[in-house]
Amino acid sequence: MHLEEQGQSWSQLVVAGSGEGARPAALEQAVNEGIRHHGLPPSTRAAINQAFGFRLQSDIKRVRLMPDLQEHKDLLKDLPEELGQEYHSRLNRFLVHLEEQGQSWSQLVPAGSGAGARPTALEQAVSEGIRHHGLQTSTRAAINQAFGFRLQGERVRLAPDLQEHKDLLKDLPEELTQVYRSCVNRFLVHLEEQGQSWSQLVPTGSGAGARPAALEQAVNEGIRHHGLQTNTRAAINRAFGFDLQSEAEMRG
DNA sequence: ACGCTCCCGCTGTAACTCCC
DNA sequence: GGGAGTTACAGCGGGAGCGT
Structure with a gap:
């Protein structure tokens, strides 16, 4: 019904013969727009996937969720039971990240590394991942x-160079x-590294409630x-x- | 419509390190 | 020693996917 309200039809969106595992782009877009902008229930996508064997995906940016390498899958499988779900998820993300970088756990961690170890290559990869990815x-x-x-984090001590930024820091509210x-300090330093400054980004007079x-x-x-x-x-x-x-928030 | 699980991002406090 | 600054961590909430 939604399609018809939009003046569209199924056959316009789905190439004849699309079968198991297909992912018709026009259909995917129509479904996602319907969900996002026209009040279709979020499960519409899953329903269509189930009904036609398609593999439509959400349009929010999604990263690959599971590692590909068997080595990494095994690693995840053998994690200590008491490790919380949150940490499990972080580790999952990290392994996927490694693969995207063309690396693997065994390249970074010497065989036999046990409790108390601090594999340098791993430490570096983690810090880079946190800082840059x-x-x-x-x-x-x-x-x-x-x-x-x-593993330890990298320590950097930096202060902004621009007088404008120093003044800004000096005048932060006491509370x-x-x-x-x-955080504000780090952000100002970051701005300078990007060749920018606060006053370029914030119109003068921007006050409470501004955005x-x-x-x-x-x-x-x-x-x-x-x-x-x-x-x-x-x-x-x-x-x-x-x-x-x-x-x-802006997506939502 | 609703419940459940998984996964992830956001926030703010705890705990730490650095440096005068 | 203590203030300033940084990182680790825990808790919360929400989207997605799936089933009922």
């Missing part, structure tokens, strides 16, 4: 807990917690692609009374 900070904790390793100060678009984009990019802590957005909102939103 959007892995969660708790990935390190997950690996440490699962294998008894003692702002240290964690949030740190400067350029700033929002810079923050979300920094979090997703440059390893800024996820608190950074919250920190900036607290510090300046802004109402920046996450990519997830």
Whole structure:
């Protein structure tokens, strides 16, 4: 019925003969739009997949969920039982990440590494993944807990160079917690590394409740692609009374 | 429509390290 | 020693997928 309301028909969207395992692009788009914008129930996609044996997927960006390498599958299977589901998930993500980088666990971890070990190649891969590829900070904790390793994070101490940014830090509200100060600090440093500055992104006079678009984009990019802590957005909102939103919120 | 599970992102506090 | 700054961690909530 939704299709007809849109002036469309099934045969326009699905190439004749599409069968088991097919993924008709036009149909996928129509289904996803119907769900997103026209109030179709989210299960519509699953229903169509079941009915026709298709493999339609959601249009939100999804990463591959399971590792391909047998070695990695085995690793996941043999994790200690008491490891929480959350850490299991982080580890899963990390192994997928490794494969995307063309690497594997056994390349990074010398055979026989046991409790207390600190395999350098692994440590580096984890830190890089966290800093540059959007892995969660708790990935390190997950690996440490699962294998008894003692991986550490990289320490950088940086302060902004621009006077503008130094002034900004000096004038943060007193009640702002240290964690949030740190996040704002890191963000300003990040901006400078990108050749940008606060005043380029934030229109003068932006006050409580504002949502400067350029700033929002810079923050979300920094979090997703440059390893800024996820608190950074919250920190900036607290510090300046802004109402920046996450990519997830904007999707929804 | 609803329940359940899995997976993931967001937030804020706890616990740590660094440096004067 | 203590303040400033950083990282680890836990809890929460929500989307997706699947079944009923």
